[in-house]
Amino acid sequence: MKTTDTPPPADADRTAKVPGQGGPAVPGTRAKSDEGPGRSGGVLNVFSHGVLILWAFLVVMPLAWAVMTSFKDDRSIFNEPWSLPDKLHWDNWSRAWTQAHMSDYFIHTVIVVFCSLVGTLLLGSMCAYVLARFDFPGNRFVYFLFVGGMSFPIILALVPLFFVMKNLGLLNTTHGLILVYIAYSLPFTVFFLTSFFRTLPTSIAEAALIDGASHTRTFFQVMLPMAKPGLISVGIFNFLGQWNQYLLPTVLNTDPDKKVLTQGLVALATSQGYKGDWSGLFAGLVMAMVPVLAAYIVFQRQVQAGLTAGALK
Amino acid sequence: MQHGKYRFIAGFLIVPLAIYAVFVIWPFVQAIYYSFTDWTGLSPDFKMVGFDNYTKMFDDGTFWKSAQHSVTYVLLLPVVVLALALFFAFMINVGGRRRKDAAIAGVRGSAFYKIVYFFPQVLSIAIVALLFQFAYNPRNGAFSAILRGIGLGSVQPDWLGDPNLALWCIMAVLVWTQVGFFVVLFSAGMASIPKDFYEAALLDGANRFTTFFRITLPLLWDTVQSGWVYMGILSLGAEAFAVVQIMSVGPGGPADSTTVLPLLVYQKAFRDGQAGYATTIGVALLIITLIFSAIVMRLGRRERLEF
Numbered sequence: 001m002k003t004t005d006t007p008p009p010a011d012a013d014r015t016a017k018v019p020g021q022g023g024p025a026v027p028g029t030r031a032k033s034d035e036g037p038g039r040s041g042g043v044l045n046v047f048s049h050g051v052l053i054l055w056a057f058l059v060v061m062p063l064a065w066a067v068m069t070s071f072k073d074d075r076s077i078f079n080e081p082w083s084l085p086d087k088l089h090w091d092n093w094s095r096a097w098t099q100a101h102m103s104d105y106f107i108h109t110v111i112v113v114f115c116s117l118v119g120t121l122l123l124g125s126m127c128a129y130v131l132a133r134f135d136f137p138g139n140r141f142v143y144f145l146f147v148g149g150m151s152f153p154i155i156l157a158l159v160p161l162f163f164v165m166k167n168l169g170l171l172n173t174t175h176g177l178i179l180v181y182i183a184y185s186l187p188f189t190v191f192f193l194t195s196f197f198r199t200l201p202t203s204i205a206e207a208a209l210i211d212g213a214s215h216t217r218t219f220f221q222v223m224l225p226m227a228k229p230g231l232i233s234v235g236i237f238n239f240l241g242q243w244n245q246y247l248l249p250t251v252l253n254t255d256p257d258k259k260v261l262t263q264g265l266v267a268l269a270t271s272q273g274y275k276g277d278w279s280g281l282f283a284g285l286v287m288a289m290v291p292v293l294a295a296y297i298v299f300q301r302q303v304q305a306g307l308t309a310g311a312l313k
Numbered sequence: 314m315q316h317g318k319y320r321f322i323a324g325f326l327i328v329p330l331a332i333y334a335v336f337v338i339w340p341f342v343q344a345i346y347y348s349f350t351d352w353t354g355l356s357p358d359f360k361m362v363g364f365d366n367y368t369k370m371f372d373d374g375t376f377w378k379s380a381q382h383s384v385t386y387v388l389l390l391p392v393v394v395l396a397l398a399l400f401f402a403f404m405i406n407v408g409g410r411r412r413k414d415a416a417i418a419g420v421r422g423s424a425f426y427k428i429v430y431f432f433p434q435v436l437s438i439a440i441v442a443l444l445f446q447f448a449y450n451p452r453n454g455a456f457s458a459i460l461r462g463i464g465l466g467s468v469q470p471d472w473l474g475d476p477n478l479a480l481w482c483i484m485a486v487l488v489w490t491q492v493g494f495f496v497v498l499f500s501a502g503m504a505s506i507p508k509d510f511y512e513a514a515l516l517d518g519a520n521r522f523t524t525f526f527r528i529t530l531p532l533l534w535d536t537v538q539s540g541w542v543y544m545g546i547l548s549l550g551a552e553a554f555a556v557v558q559i560m561s562v563g564p565g566g567p568a569d570s571t572t573v574l575p576l577l578v579y580q581k582a583f584r585d586g587q588a589g590y591a592t593t594i595g596v597a598l599l600i601i602t603l604i605f606s607a608i609v610m611r612l613g614r615r616e617r618l619e620f
Contacts, residue, residue, distance in 0.1 A: 048404050049420060055401065056429045059493065063432065065455055066444050081458040123329040130325045134318065142326065149337050153550045153602055155575040156595035159354065159582040160343035161336060168335075183336035186329060215321040244437035247551045250558075251583065262439035266559055269443050282447075288440055296435040300428050303435065308498045 066289065070282040077278050092283035100277075102284045104257070105264035112174060112260060113242045116181035120238050121231055123182060124189030125197075129219055131190070132197035133205075143194065149187035158251050165252055172255035180248055185238045192237075192309070196230035197223070236299075236306030243292065261288050347592040354588025366593035375569055375577060376594060380601070382480060383549055383574040386487075387605050391544040394488055395537060398495030401430065403525050405496065406503040407511065427500060430493030438490060438552050442559035445486045449473050449560070473562060476570035483556050483571055487548060495540055502536040503529060538609060545605045549598065550575060574598045 069077055070092055071085040096102045131143050161180070162171070170176025200223065208218045224231075246262045253259065259267060265288060268281055296303050348366055352359035370376050405423040433441060448455040449472035460468060473479045510528050519527065530537070547553070554575035558564045565572030565580070574594060582591035 045420075048408055052401065052404055052420065052422075052426055055397075055492070056426055058489070059429055059432050062444055062448060062455070062489075065448070069447075078453040081453055081455050082462065123332065126325040127329040130322050134322055136319065136322050142330065145338065146333065149333070151546070151602070151606070152341060153546070153575065153595070153598055155550060155554060155578050156344050156592065156599055157337065157340035159578070159588050159591050159595070160340035160347060162582075163354070163588075164335065164340055164343075179332060180336050183332045186333050187337070190329075215318065216324075219325075240435055244435075244439070246437060246439040246555045251579070262437045265443060266439055269446070269559075278447075285440055285443060289436055292435045293432065296431070297428070300431070304427070304431060304497045305501075307434065307494065308501055 063289070063293075066282060067286050070279065070286040072279060072282075074277070074279050077282070089279060092279040093287065095277065096280040096283040096287060100268055100280055100284055101259075101264065102261075102287055105259050105261045106287075108174070108258060109243065109261040112177055112181065113239065115175075115178045116185065116242050117235060117239055119178065119182040120185040120189055120242075121235055124186055124234070125193050125224060125227060125231065126219070127186070128190050128193030129197050129223060132194045133202075143190075146187050146190040149184075150191065154184065154247060158247070162251055172253055172258060174258065177249060177253050177260075180252060181242050181245065184248065185242065189234050189238060192234045193227070193230055196227060200226050232302065233306040233309045236303055237309070240292070240303070240307065344592045344595055347589050348596045350589040352589035353586045354582060354591075355586045359589065362589075366590050369590065370593055370597065375572065376597075378569045379565075379572045379574045379577040379594075380597070382572060383553070383598070383601065385480070386484065386548040386553055386573065387545045387601070390484060390487055390491075390548040391541050394491045394544055395495060395540060397488070397492050398499055398540075399530070399533075399537070401426070401492070401496045402499035402503060403521075403529055406500050407524065407529060408521065427497060430496045432493065433490040434494045436490075438555040439559060441486060441490050442556045445482075445489075446473070446560045449482055473560060473571075474567060476567045479561060479567065479571045483560050486556055486560070487552065490552075491544065491547070495544070498540060499533060499536060502533045506532045541609050542606050545609065546602060549573075549602050549605070554579065574601070 065082075068085060069081070071088045071090075072083075073086075073089055073092075076083055076086065127146070131139060165171045165176055165180070168176070170179065204226070205218050205222055208222045209215070213221070244262065245260070246266075249260045249263045250266075253263065256267070265281075265284055268284060347359075349361055349363060350359045351362045351365070405419040405426050408420050451457055451469065451471050451474060454472070456472065457469060460466060470478055472482050506529065510532070511524065514524050514528055553573050557571055557573050557576050558579070561571040563571075565576055575598065578591045578595045578598065580591075581587045581594060
């Protein structure tokens, strides 16, 4: 329903413009002419700047607070939540990393997300390529089967899914989790890449076919390289979605030794098994936060484009 | 050639379709079926009970509370989030007034805002929820400390422990995580609005309000509408589940004051051993989601005709 109303290629186009138009052009052109006081509506300017700054502060403050807290000892966390750490308690971090099994969760998450991402992109692009480029009976049906999956609440499927996994012996296994991640990433990936493959020129693929390349070879050596921008966008979208996934592992992955990062942190916080080591917990939280935030700051344009391209399913 | 083509198509489709069918389609179909059974989820035996689960649901006070909260979320969250995001995006992209260069530009530092506002979006909702759970701690959390710091120590809310406040505290977290995303989304939309529209409006002496309501909003309406549906589904689904399950007392408490439909599905299925009944609630959730999307689409269509 959502998908039929907005033509997908338009979305892809629009977001593709973000980096070029919105991003770099903005600060450069304005920095110089910004010195003079705002002519129209000075009060409004002050107000709106104030609100913008306030929101930036509201966003950064909790994160900064978490980082600060992760370096404090337990007593000062409780007694003065806003004070600066007396010294940098790096031991919180090492304790979280080893004793609280953050390292295990981290590695497991990396494995799951890496395999799921590769699987999602490979299977999704194969599927999308066929749906975008070939006429065959049932093409539309398969397409809408995938696209329809985007609008249903996952939570409804979770109960039966749990027992499907159980019967297949996939519950609490890494490969089972990977398969589920792939399955639930496919609807959007197929939807996005189908519209992307439709926009690619046909002539090159046809030339390759005439030269005697098989369909498979044409796909892997000609079409897939051409689809790289689309793969990057949808890849970023899926990476963040899978890295941050909480619902699926909570239900399907209850083995304490095989938790993913988000689950591990929540378990640490809720179970009292962590012996009230709040500083260690904060170190764990920050550990899980910082890599994604750092990656985002470096690749922010791609991440923003990738995620917003992904939003309008 | 033809033969090769169909073999190729089948070869490329079979694995993704199989995975998708087994893990997504099949569970969804089963869910509808199970909603008519008395399946506990613990034993393999169950029998059809017709509409028993549905009548049970209508008598279930917790269900109505959850539904009420979910509907509150779906009505309120998109409005708050989209309004804030539209305002910020407008200021960032169009709000600046310069005489030199382009007539239309954002306020100073707009690139910075666009980066910072997006921060929460790249973090896991689980991590965000945990962080705010600590911040809301009444005795030694960050928020209470701020109140004490500015001399309001006597107003010491219980935050998540207060049944009248907890739902709003949790909702605020969802607003916090989502606004930046829509700022970026709307910025992308605004970047594609032709500059001469704005220039013409400026020549006519339009101020910011007129520019926003006469040009930006109508031309951005499609994006706003999709965003609205997206935000609604999010506030009915997995994200709302995560924040309520992690942050609230119980979870769902105190006294069912924060429970939402996805949480209830989860609890009935995996805590109370009522898998059949859980899927019934899931079906109700699905229906609410569909009704919501249909209404937004309808409202949107009418709105678009006006311009």
